[in-house]
Amino acid sequence: MYKNIKEILSLLQDRTINPEEAEKAILDFYSADLGYAHLDMNREERTGYPEVVFCAGKTVEQNIAIVQKLYEQKGHAFCTKVSYESAEKLLSIYPFAVYDVDAKTFSVGELFKACNRKGLVVIAAAGTSDLGAAKEALRTAEYFGSNVKLICDIGVAGIHRLFAQLDEIRKARVIVAAAGMEGALAGVIAGLVCVPVIALPTSVGYGAAFGGITALLGMLSSCAPGISVVNIDNGFGAGYQANLINRQHS
């Protein structure tokens, strides 16, 4: 394998390889084929972080094979939306791995052994029912190297609970605000802090909550600036983006 494209071009200039070989090498550089999946083995080089396995919609067998491939080559792997059934099989293979039953995340190995990232990611959850999405965000930001803190059940219907935690919240360099129903938490927090807020709508609620759509639309429509939004229940996306913003400090 070549280290990067510049190396390929240099070898070409040195006539070590010919143009046809160079052309193929450039194309093949990143690809890695499992038949039903092309793993993005060089994603870490390109974007700074390795590929993460989204387990929903894949068979248990496919998920295990992908984890094995990643773990072999990288020494670590991180999976989201992992069913209990998949987790059991993965844990029988990797008994030292960690499965978070709330977050439905699975991680084996360590991505950043000694992480000295300075900034803190605060995950604020409006209610107890938002814990699943909130913890997926937490596990993700943690895996990618951020210091994290979860603050739970501070929804706006009893807004004094939020104010009681405001000092803690203000320690963050970036905040994930997870909420279902009307999703007002993100806007209220964004009006009180001077750091970016990643709004994470959850599918909590019923009737006119429409499985998270109302929270999503409310967060997008918030009159408070400093908010950007991820998909409904996409704790992974929120945690990833929060860590990406946080990394800029270190």
Place this chain on the structure above:
Amino acid sequence: MYKNIKEILSLLQDRTINPEEAEKAILDFYSADLGYAHLDMNREERTGYPEVVFCAGKTVEQNIAIVQKLYEQKGHAFCTKVSYESAEKLLSIYPFAVYDVDAKTFSVGELFKACNRKGLVVIAAAGTSDLGAAKEALRTAEYFGSNVKLICDIGVAGIHRLFAQLDEIRKARVIVAAAGMEGALAGVIAGLVCVPVIALPTSVGYGAAFGGITALLGMLSSCAPGISVVNIDNGFGAGYQANLINRQHS
């Protein structure tokens, strides 16, 4: 005209009228026909309040004729969604009437000459752009006899503005909370007071605000109890319901 159905039945029993006359009298009791409209002249007797004229979707001529009919018989009339064009013509007929250009309401004559209603209706508006709907609510509650107070631009993006007004808000016996965008104002207020909140979603906002739908859904989905919701921009409905609740004190 008969006073009520009991009178008709008594006259029947007295054989002053026969069963056919009684049957017709019962049916005719409430109806009043303008060809294109059946005015509900006895609505005041039945529900405690006279009919209000919804001017949108009617011609200027129809609106004038309806107002004239009501004013003749009742000595007062109240109209909502009155276009500037209609208002000008109505004011030329009733120079002593009042047209509120923000609220788009028109009122001529007085419904309750000396109103001693004890409770206060507070109309809380999230932003300057919500004033139209908020003032329609205010004019309506006022016309039907409530003491009213408008508190403006206290949206949740700068929540200290709301807290600065909390003492005023807590004086209310019923609160109308008007907000567009994510509509979070209603839920935050309801968590801070012990009186009913009528949530009034407005069409303020753009994109994912969907002309008030997001505010409407957010208000319906709010996790704070003590909220009920009216149609988008339906200031009349909010003010009417607030007054109805308030009336119960007097």
Place this chain on the structure above:
Amino acid sequence: MYKNIKEILSLLQDRTINPEEAEKAILDFYSADLGYAHLDMNREERTGYPEVVFCAGKTVEQNIAIVQKLYEQKGHAFCTKVSYESAEKLLSIYPFAVYDVDAKTFSVGELFKACNRKGLVVIAAAGTSDLGAAKEALRTAEYFGSNVKLICDIGVAGIHRLFAQLDEIRKARVIVAAAGMEGALAGVIAGLVCVPVIALPTSVGYGAAFGGITALLGMLSSCAPGISVVNIDNGFGAGYQANLINRQHS
């Protein structure tokens, strides 16, 4: 614990506490932490009523722990959307508690021992299938101290059934109108009475009823004034709001 904020400020002025202590005391005043939940223990002081437990989306264990905490400190607790499985476990702990299988509500202890509230809340249900939501409203209003009466199966397709009950309905100080499908019941009732109507759309119906959306939209769009609306199947919200309005009489 301090009684209220004024007490804290007085203690500060007396130099019993210092500004830092005062600041923290103000923030901590209302908060109570279970890890995954911050119970709103002072909600009763703030809004007049204690917190109610929304059980859907929480684990059985979480629900039991929350009920135990509330019951310990308050002597009573009220839960909604309680699954049969949760109810069985709760009843084994509190055999004297009451679980309403239609309403899916659970209550233990008494909120208002001797309630003399004067006004009556009438719960009108359009059809037999609307009973679940209607009874949730009934149980809620009852728990919070209202006199309640349920009138069932008086939908507008056989409107004489509604008229047959009109005298009963007119005894109410506030009416909850529960209906699915086209949800017309609320508008028809509101045109016949002089008290507020809380419209409660239910998910009854199929196809174009869209799980209660059609009823919800119809109730919001009703041409009859005096209606405000709660979320689909939100019997709790309707009963709570009805009781709040009714309380104003006592």
Place this chain on the structure above:
Amino acid sequence: MYKNIKEILSLLQDRTINPEEAEKAILDFYSADLGYAHLDMNREERTGYPEVVFCAGKTVEQNIAIVQKLYEQKGHAFCTKVSYESAEKLLSIYPFAVYDVDAKTFSVGELFKACNRKGLVVIAAAGTSDLGAAKEALRTAEYFGSNVKLICDIGVAGIHRLFAQLDEIRKARVIVAAAGMEGALAGVIAGLVCVPVIALPTSVGYGAAFGGITALLGMLSSCAPGISVVNIDNGFGAGYQANLINRQHS
């Protein structure tokens, strides 16, 4: 032109025409080409009624040409959704024609000179703003030969107005119920009569009325049997269907 397909096949059998001629004749039988339009000149033979011109989305010139073609061959023509601009030009050509400015219909010539149809079509309109759609239905049923009667402003918010007209309504053999907002009129009427109700949702209302969608969905979801529904503001479709049902009597 051949009278019908049987005639063509007979001529073929008689060898008056050959199979190729017969094949083409069968295909050509109904077609009539204006370049941008194929007028359905034989629709009257096939379905009992001539083609009607839907003017929206066509240019004024196209509409005039189509009317002229129909009038030449048939001696009468009927148009819907006719703009004021188109109507003026058509009236300058056919000064004896009739343009109904509410219904936006234009008719020239008579379809049924001496119509003895026995049944009555009642058009019931919930409010004054529903008159446009209601009158389109009326003009259509009338043009196609039905006796018609319009009853206006009998919406369910003041349901006594409906009962006052019930005797008139019950004279109908088929009823068109036009309503916007929550569209409850159709269901209430259908529960009171023993003839088919054609529900005509109108775009009257705002906010959650969604331009007639709420009325449409409510009418489709009505729990009263005996209702079928046409498109929003489709007065033509309602009037046509009502006449079709009514015709079955004569």
Place this chain on the structure above:
Amino acid sequence: MYKNIKEILSLLQDRTINPEEAEKAILDFYSADLGYAHLDMNREERTGYPEVVFCAGKTVEQNIAIVQKLYEQKGHAFCTKVSYESAEKLLSIYPFAVYDVDAKTFSVGELFKACNRKGLVVIAAAGTSDLGAAKEALRTAEYFGSNVKLICDIGVAGIHRLFAQLDEIRKARVIVAAAGMEGALAGVIAGLVCVPVIALPTSVGYGAAFGGITALLGMLSSCAPGISVVNIDNGFGAGYQANLINRQHS
């Protein structure tokens, strides 16, 4: 029980009863109470047909009790959306009753013993998967006294199949056209016949068929006149309306 309102008024005039009794009698005339249901026992007198039991959303016990009540008093009963579980219990009580497993209808006793209705109702189904809704329509129209005929699998993707049945279809006095997916069958048929078409959208299809919404919207938007539409999968509504139209002939 009084026969009708006129009788009550006559008795009042004769002083047999007093005004209070008369008032109550008028109100009570139609009501019949099962606690969770008010059966409309006089519906047959009012609208020409007895009440039909919609079983979905009611418990098995409620359905049985309602059927028993109706059967006792009327000698017949008809139910729709009957689950297999309910049907089994009902058949064990009424072994001579008929349950149609496709239509999910249950009927016991005969409504019209010797029905001489002249007109024919044709039920046209686009595909095999539309049979459930189509047969519900068929069973309903049949129960209420119409001659019926089912023509199946004549969808527009192979339009020759429709033409092959056109002679049969044209024998109808009213046609029910059941179709899912794009729902085009109703419009094509309506362009070929001179009788009313009741369009019955079904939930057949996937993806953009949106569980019948696409068929529903297509049928409402059809450019062919002579169509009116019922709710998705509402075979009962279609059959009832078709029979109502058909009855007018006899």
Place this chain on the structure above:
Amino acid sequence: MYKNIKEILSLLQDRTINPEEAEKAILDFYSADLGYAHLDMNREERTGYPEVVFCAGKTVEQNIAIVQKLYEQKGHAFCTKVSYESAEKLLSIYPFAVYDVDAKTFSVGELFKACNRKGLVVIAAAGTSDLGAAKEALRTAEYFGSNVKLICDIGVAGIHRLFAQLDEIRKARVIVAAAGMEGALAGVIAGLVCVPVIALPTSVGYGAAFGGITALLGMLSSCAPGISVVNIDNGFGAGYQANLINRQHS
């Protein structure tokens, strides 16, 4: 059976048959009746390809009977959306048939024994979870005679994987692009090739992916020309259309 319509007309001209017989023969030409289904036995003559059985929404018994009828007369049959349960029963009858568990397709017999079609259909799938729909497309195009190639897991989030396969993709005469979530694959490919792209949205994703609606809308809105779209998860439709386009080469 007659060979075609011209033959019938010739026989008529020769007086071998009379006009009535000819008329019926023309109508009956294509129809074939199983009671609950009219098989389109002549579809192959009319459109070039035999009918395919859509198994969802039909009973196992109906599906088996239809396959048997087709196989008897044609010697081959192809089914889509075949449940595992149906497949097992079909395989017990036709042990030499092929069931693809990913694609959920079943085929028995060969449609084109020696297919020399020149062009290649490439099926490009964005992710592993899109394989089901992609393989349905592949099996369909293959059954109807195309050379096919599947390229998997080349979604735009790691766009180098797509470029690595571009040479392979460019060998196609027509491309099926299967993708869920934002569905961007179709637009990116269409901008890189000079052949038609059939976009196949899949239901992969959650939250704002709305079960494939977002992918569907994105593909329809793509700014790249050369794309047309089929229904969500409609691999059959995509493969059929791709083969139809490809056939034009042979």
Place this chain on the structure above:
Amino acid sequence: MYKNIKEILSLLQDRTINPEEAEKAILDFYSADLGYAHLDMNREERTGYPEVVFCAGKTVEQNIAIVQKLYEQKGHAFCTKVSYESAEKLLSIYPFAVYDVDAKTFSVGELFKACNRKGLVVIAAAGTSDLGAAKEALRTAEYFGSNVKLICDIGVAGIHRLFAQLDEIRKARVIVAAAGMEGALAGVIAGLVCVPVIALPTSVGYGAAFGGITALLGMLSSCAPGISVVNIDNGFGAGYQANLINRQHS
């Protein structure tokens, strides 16, 4: 400018250029910058066809500048969604250009001077109001070199008009079916021919036609295979795809 990437790599191997120059050259190969636009000058080399200018949402000045740039370098340009105002200015610069006022297309110069493409593209339009979209498709296919034929006003409400044109339609190698309202034309045609159908939904209709959404969904849900769909009113996309399919013959 270099001819292609291979040339660049050869020059690199020959040391005519160095790796840095090669890298930049590869990146710069296709880009052409107008400040507010990067024209895709090599699109013709890459996809076989030049870039087309989508004029909606750009200023008149921007459109003129883009046309001038393209015309200078290529000798021809084609624009869609051209407003009358833009067209007038463009025609004053290029008096020999062609503006089609129905299609809103503008073309200057010739793309294919002597086009011998064998296949025919038939554009079938359901109604007169669909002409705009249909003619955009026609002008596009024509500009890119196809023989085209427009067949107009053959909607399914009078299906004999379609059959009368079937011989013409069957001459096509690919068909564009443009229809609004229920959009059934595409499915009916696809069931009658053996070539691909490109379905073009139009925004014709009102109410439940939802500006073309109903036609779009109906076309996507059609049970007839051989259909793929483009965006609402996207005549350009339909014509482009039809030509792409047609080109495969020549």
Place this chain on the structure above:
Amino acid sequence: MYKNIKEILSLLQDRTINPEEAEKAILDFYSADLGYAHLDMNREERTGYPEVVFCAGKTVEQNIAIVQKLYEQKGHAFCTKVSYESAEKLLSIYPFAVYDVDAKTFSVGELFKACNRKGLVVIAAAGTSDLGAAKEALRTAEYFGSNVKLICDIGVAGIHRLFAQLDEIRKARVIVAAAGMEGALAGVIAGLVCVPVIALPTSVGYGAAFGGITALLGMLSSCAPGISVVNIDNGFGAGYQANLINRQHS
């Protein structure tokens, strides 16, 4: 005015003020009342940035008064969604101010006189029609102190244009990706960089683009991590969030 709450509490402890004064001072601290607006004069102290004026939905007079108030006290003001009419009046008052007609932003005075922020914000716009939203983002980030660079017309339909700019894009510390139609730009960029991407959906497109909803949903559903999304056409929100993230570097 007090500097902060701590000062108030200190003064209270010193008995300079009494508890009532302290309570009021705390509440009044942030509020500033214009009647129809409460300006958030201390927003800069609280969140790091001054309030920005959203001009849509306010009258010209209101906007001018708000700008004057802010400018007086702060020496600078920034407005978004400024109509041409408002801009003209504002420029006549502040001739040295800047109005960007594409971005519809107005700024007077300087927020950060000498800004040394290190990081670069890149605004990537998919097409020329996306310039309005993109420039609003640019003007906002610039006003709040970021270095900015706009890269235009690099949509995925000609993806080489994006690759040609990749080196420039990779210089950013945060990227705003503005796109309408299918909105794929954000996902493709996020897969190629290692910094946060703020996705800005625009209302560019027609039909199934649904005024930006499709782009919005696509961006939310993107399989590439590192994306968060703002409201449709909310260039201000995107620029604000990008600057907030960027600020963390300086």
